[in-house]
Amino acid sequence: MDIRGLRYFLATYKAGSVSAAxxxxxxxxxxxxxxxxxxxxxxxxxxxxRHAKGVRPTAAGQRLYPMAAGLLADSAAIVQSxxxxxxxxxxxxxxxxxxxxxxxxxxxxxxxxxxxxFELTLVNPEEPCDARIITSSMCHPHEHFxxxxxxxxxLALPAGHPLTLKPRLGLADLHGQSFIIRExxxxxxxxxxxxxxxxxxxxxxxxLRTIEYSRALVQANVGLxxxxxxxxxxxxxxxxxxxxxxxxxxxxxxxxxxxxxxxxLLEPLLQACTACQ
Amino acid sequence: MDIRGLRYFLATYKAGSVSAAxxxxxxxxxxxxxxxxxxxxxxxxxxxxRHAKGVRPTAAGQRLYPMAAGLLADSAAIVQSxxxxxxxxxxxxxxxxxxxxxxxxxxxxxxxxxxxxFELTLVNPEEPCDARIITSSMCHPHEHFxxxxxxxxxLALPAGHPLTLKPRLGLADLHGQSFIIRExxxxxxxxxxxxxxxxxxxxxxxxLRTIEYSRALVQANVGLxxxxxxxxxxxxxxxxxxxxxxxxxxxxxxxxxxxxxxxxLLEPLLQACTACQ
DNA sequence: AATGTCCATAATTTGTTCCGATACCAGATC
DNA sequence: GATCTGGTATCGGAACAAATTATGGACATT
Numbered sequence: 004m005d006i007r008g009l010r011y012f013l014a015t016y017k018a019g020s021v022s023a024a025x026x027x028x029x030x031x032x033x034x035x036x037x038x039x040x041x042x043x044x045x046x047x048x049x050x051x052x053r054h055a056k057g058v059r060p061t062a063a064g065q066r067l068y069p070m071a072a073g074l075l076a077d078s079a080a081i082v083q084s085x086x087x088x089x090x091x092x093x094x095x096x097x098x099x100x101x102x103x104x105x106x107x108x109x110x111x112x113x114x115x116x117x118x119x120x121f122e123l124t125l126v127n128p129e130e131p132c133d134a135r136i137i138t139s140s141m142c143h144p145h146e147h148f149x150x151x152x153x154x155x156x157x158l159a160l161p162a163g164h165p166l167t168l169k170p171r172l173g174l175a176d177l178h179g180q181s182f183i184i185r186e187x188x189x190x191x192x193x194x195x196x197x198x199x200x201x202x203x204x205x206x207x208x209x210x211l212r213t214i215e216y217s218r219a220l221v222q223a224n225v226g227l228x229x230x231x232x233x234x235x236x237x238x239x240x241x242x243x244x245x246x247x248x249x250x251x252x253x254x255x256x257x258x259x260x261x262x263x264x265x266x267x268l269l270e271p272l273l274q275a276c277t278a279c280q
Numbered sequence: 281m282d283i284r285g286l287r288y289f290l291a292t293y294k295a296g297s298v299s300a301a302x303x304x305x306x307x308x309x310x311x312x313x314x315x316x317x318x319x320x321x322x323x324x325x326x327x328x329x330r331h332a333k334g335v336r337p338t339a340a341g342q343r344l345y346p347m348a349a350g351l352l353a354d355s356a357a358i359v360q361s362x363x364x365x366x367x368x369x370x371x372x373x374x375x376x377x378x379x380x381x382x383x384x385x386x387x388x389x390x391x392x393x394x395x396x397x398f399e400l401t402l403v404n405p406e407e408p409c410d411a412r413i414i415t416s417s418m419c420h421p422h423e424h425f426x427x428x429x430x431x432x433x434x435l436a437l438p439a440g441h442p443l444t445l446k447p448r449l450g451l452a453d454l455h456g457q458s459f460i461i462r463e464x465x466x467x468x469x470x471x472x473x474x475x476x477x478x479x480x481x482x483x484x485x486x487x488l489r490t491i492e493y494s495r496a497l498v499q500a501n502v503g504l505x506x507x508x509x510x511x512x513x514x515x516x517x518x519x520x521x522x523x524x525x526x527x528x529x530x531x532x533x534x535x536x537x538x539x540x541x542x543x544x545l546l547e548p549l550l551q552a553c554t555a556c557q
Numbered sequence: 558a559a560t561g562t563c564c565a566t567a568a569t570t571t572g573t574t575c576c577g578a579t580a581c582c583a584g585a586t587c
Numbered sequence: 588g589a590t591c592t593g594g595t596a597t598c599g600g601a602a603c604a605a606a607t608t609a610t611g612g613a614c615a616t617t
Contacts, residue, residue: 004355006282007574021595031576036596038574046362055583055594063362070358077354078281081347085323085340284605298564308607313565315605330564332614560617571606579598586591 004045006078009071011038012050016068020057027277086120094121094268097128097135101188101214102256103233106152107136114275121271133268134260140189142259149276150257154231156190157244159217161224166245173249178203181226183217184210190252191229197250218242281322283355286348288315289327293345297334304554363397371398371545374405374412378465378491379533380510383429384413391552398548410545411537417466419536426553427534431508433467434521436494438501443522450526455480458503460494461487467529468506474527495519 014024025032051058128135182205208226217228291301302309328335405412459482485503494505
């Protein structure tokens with residue numbers, strides 16, 4: 004009986020799938036399979052019924068679940084009780100712009116609730132930091148990258164804009180339109196390039212950095228903009244999000260970290276990441 | 281936090297010594313040292329004060345002890361609760377003669393109390409069995425051997441025998457004496473050979489197998505005998521145990537087992553062995 | 558002083574765990 | 588039905604962790 008096996012068992016139980024558990028635990032699927040088999044051998048009983056769409060706990064598995072959870076919680080509590088709460092561990096996170104304040108603050112909240120001992124500092128992603136929350140394309144080659152969200156970029160139109168009436172929008176429809184361009188945005192750059200390739204142009208009306216200002220200008224009917232498809236954008240009544248039939252782009256936002264980040268810092272971060280999915 | 285580390289910590293705590301814990305856990309001393317250090321790193325605090333005559337738990341170590349014991353007990357209880365009590369595991373032990381009924385039955389009692397699930401069968405050590413309790417000299421070369429007791433052989437004299445008056449006894453004093461010879465006893469054979477080498481002889485009055493009969497004949501004043509130095513022999517008032525100045529022999533009684541004995545059987549056995557020391 | 562005991566460290570060997578690739582199975586889709 | 592998709596089990600080799608032997612230093616005991 005080892006803790007690792009119980010952790011894998013719990014993850015599998017909660018996920019209802021060995022593969023999903025493997026993704027959550029950041030190990031390969033065979034590791035989980037082997038650990039569960041070992042546990043089953045030790046207990047002398049099957050814990051899961053395997054079938055094509057995942058695994059279903061047996062009666063024994065269901066019986067084990069609360070025990071395993073309890074044991075795991077106990078072991079965590081023991082460690083916790085020895086780590087002084089006053090020896091707060093500093094954690095510096097580099098946050099890219101335009102993450103969506105709501106979503107991001109929720110994520111940070113979850114992280115800090117999970118791990119009392121962190122003392123968090125937020126900086127720009129170019130500055131020295133323990134880990135960064137950025138798009139996958141900003142990730143350095145030596146860094147690991149753990150995805151958190153996927154943002155599909157949409158065209159934001161002011162409510163009542165003539166184009167909102169068209170059932171299908173393509174790049175050609177945007178020719179000559181007023182546009183709010185967000186700098187440092189990969190999706191924007193890609194979009195402009197796609198226009199250029201088709202010899203289409205838009206009229207830049209503003210160059211700015213934050214999504215919040217873009218949105219405000221769209222809502223003020225200054226022009227169109229590309230914005231990520233966030234719930235808070237969909238909720239706006241004075242702005243409409245539209246899909247483009249011949250251009251689409253999603254960026255993956257996630258946690259980038261050096262391979263030699265201490266696991267005491269890394270693990271809670273990764274857990275906060277998977278908790279989002 | 282892993283179970284193994286906690287096991288080592290507990291053993292060290294109870295033994296008050298890393299080396300002793302290593303012996304009990306059947307691993308080398310550095311393994312324990314490393315595991316404890318790892319645990320200390322994880323908890324962020326020292327668990328033992330090291331000094332020359334062993335280790336003494338710190339306050340943190342004392343605080344950890346009941347928690348660790350609890351966690352370990354919990355994990356064992358979980359495993360236990362899944363192993364059906366009705367699927368008793370057969371265990372066949374080969375017991376050599378002359379082990380000392382009292383001592384041996386105590387050992388077996390301890391074993392069975394420790395492990396409810398065993399269904400014990402006792403056979404002679406030549407018969408097929410899972411493990412044997414024999415002297416080290418009876419151990420086959422491929423078998424592992426775990427010592428349990430050491431038996432020093434002594435000369436048993438009837439109370440009132442003339443030789444009991446001599447302060448020092450040597451082999452030469454035994455020349456021509458009546459003797460009760462126990463067959464299949466390594467110590468007896470060695471003893472007779474030693475006599476032979478010094479061209480001394482004794483008068484064999486009986487050849488028998490069990491220590492109990494030997495003792496009875498000594499007590500009945502039939503002659504002298506070699507018997508192991510057991511408390512029950514010392515307690516006899518009609519028999520005296522004496523040391524020989526120029527001959528001595530101790531045999532090591534222990535558990536002999538094949539290297540591929542399943543650990544589910546082996547571990548409780550080894551635990552019963554170390555519990556004796 | 559010399560010896561013995563104990564713990565820590567270093568270097569090596571051994572044994573597990575993990576991974577990627579592959580095989581296989583069952584249900585959904587065409 | 589053939590194919591595709593998403594799932595699990597199994598295999599051989601790579602990476603890692605754990606155990607071992609050997610050694611050194613600190614403190615008692617002889």
